[in-house]
Amino acid sequence: xxxxxxxxxxxxxxxxxxxxxxxxxxxxxxxxxxxxxxxxxxxxxxxxxxxxxxxxxxxxxxxxxxxxxxxxxxxxxxxxxxxxxxxxxxxxxxxxxxxxxxxxxxxxxxxxxxxxxxxxxxxxxxxxxxxxxxxxxxxxxxxxxxxxxxxxxxxxxxxxxxxxxxxxxxxxxxxxxxxxxxxxxxxxxxxxxxxxxxxxxxxxxx
Amino acid sequence: xxxxxxxxxxxxxxxxxxxxxxxxxxxxxxxxxxxxxxxxxxxxxxxxxxxxxxxxxxxxxxxxxxxxxxxxxxxxxxxxxxxxxxxxxxxxxxxxxxxxxxxxxxxxxxxxxxxxxxxxxxxxxxxxxxxxxxxxxxxxxxxxxxxxxxxxxxxxxxxxxxxxxxxxxxxxxxxxxxxxxxxxxxxxxxxxxxxxxxxxxxxxxx
DNA sequence: AACATATCGAACCGATAGGTACAGTTCGAT
DNA sequence: ATCGAACTGTACCTATCGGTTCGATATGTT
Numbered sequence: 001x002x003x004x005x006x007x008x009x010x011x012x013x014x015x016x017x018x019x020x021x022x023x024x025x026x027x028x029x030x031x032x033x034x035x036x037x038x039x040x041x042x043x044x045x046x047x048x049x050x051x052x053x054x055x056x057x058x059x060x061x062x063x064x065x066x067x068x069x070x071x072x073x074x075x076x077x078x079x080x081x082x083x084x085x086x087x088x089x090x091x092x093x094x095x096x097x098x099x100x101x102x103x104x105x106x107x108x109x110x111x112x113x114x115x116x117x118x119x120x121x122x123x124x125x126x127x128x129x130x131x132x133x134x135x136x137x138x139x140x141x142x143x144x145x146x147x148x149x150x151x152x153x154x155x156x157x158x159x160x161x162x163x164x165x166x167x168x169x170x171x172x173x174x175x176x177x178x179x180x181x182x183x184x185x186x187x188x189x190x191x192x193x194x195x196x197x198x199x200x201x202x203x204x205x206x
Numbered sequence: 207x208x209x210x211x212x213x214x215x216x217x218x219x220x221x222x223x224x225x226x227x228x229x230x231x232x233x234x235x236x237x238x239x240x241x242x243x244x245x246x247x248x249x250x251x252x253x254x255x256x257x258x259x260x261x262x263x264x265x266x267x268x269x270x271x272x273x274x275x276x277x278x279x280x281x282x283x284x285x286x287x288x289x290x291x292x293x294x295x296x297x298x299x300x301x302x303x304x305x306x307x308x309x310x311x312x313x314x315x316x317x318x319x320x321x322x323x324x325x326x327x328x329x330x331x332x333x334x335x336x337x338x339x340x341x342x343x344x345x346x347x348x349x350x351x352x353x354x355x356x357x358x359x360x361x362x363x364x365x366x367x368x369x370x371x372x373x374x375x376x377x378x379x380x381x382x383x384x385x386x387x388x389x390x391x392x393x394x395x396x397x398x399x400x401x402x403x404x405x406x407x408x409x410x411x412x
Numbered sequence: 413a414a415c416a417t418a419t420c421g422a423a424c425c426g427a428t429a430g431g432t433a434c435a436g437t438t439c440g441a442t
Numbered sequence: 443a444t445c446g447a448a449c450t451g452t453a454c455c456t457a458t459c460g461g462t463t464c465g466a467t468a469t470g471t472t
Contacts, residue, residue: 007435016391026317028234032460044392053460111232111317120382128378151406153399160375161403168374169366172334176326178319193359200357201407239432265462
């Protein structure tokens, strides 16, 4: 089964348990006992793998950031027309941002940002910034193809606006209403609205 | 000085101290000792006025919500032209949202939303929703005056889009970078960008 | 068989948390 | 002069926190 195995298996188990507990309670309110119990592991084992609660928290968040980043880069858009591209972007982004895990992580990281500034920055880069980087590239391709006209704004500014327009309203709502669950219909309707507005502002006149 | 006075003075002192401590450390990490010390008051006095730490936290947040609401309603816009109106709206909103106090409160409330759902909802209504309500009214007046054309969207949807476009990018950045401070120039530039985009989408063609 | 490693379980440590108890003090009102 | 409410200071209670220690046990390797 397991004991004397050179187990980094246990390390992963602990990390998963810690993730659940931290995302559920935040850093301060989470206790190492809860994590140990959730992992089904003895307390000594936890501290054999991670020296302190803080380091364990950092390990959890960094792992989550990496998975975010690799998940974003795997997304590929084959644009047949700008409108379809924008729809796909908006829906994909909202699916990620409004997932229970992402909302929980956002809550915790924002709440603990004063205590873990570097960590908050890493999340900022791995999450929102990565999205904007990708959107910038796709939108500037569409502009090169003559389908969009930013009217003097940079592609990055337009992409920033679009990403924030898509994200912020629903994200804020569900950040502050943790027991409510977003519906697919609501997501799609808001995505539609965002695409409509963006195209009204930036669709090239032909 | 004070003692046997029927003092709600002390209650206010304690509330102020609690506000500072809670906004600085969040709920879980804040201690009643810190609050007592900050207020320059004995521990017994704190518990004479507020039965538990939780109730004290709730009192702090509700007071802050009320002050938000009354502060919002006091704002008056005398628009001479839509563009000026949008500029004023954007700058005013950003000034509020990016103030250190508002950022700290947002961090705490988002972080503790799972533990205090009703409180988070009250904040949602007193903050973001109040802003959107006001923006909706002003924008629909501008639409009635023939200066805006929402192209089938409701005034509330347009106002929601504008408010979120204005707020989200910078707010997210400073939520996750607590030690950085927004500059007036940055605020005004982003406000300008938002007005530009909004007008490109919704300015009535004459 | 023997050893190293990983784990367990539970006791244990010092610190600190939220909250209470209580004896004494200061004031305003009667 | 007295009374009672508000307040202070401090000691105290109990629970729990993060973290350590240690003996027992079970395994894989040699």
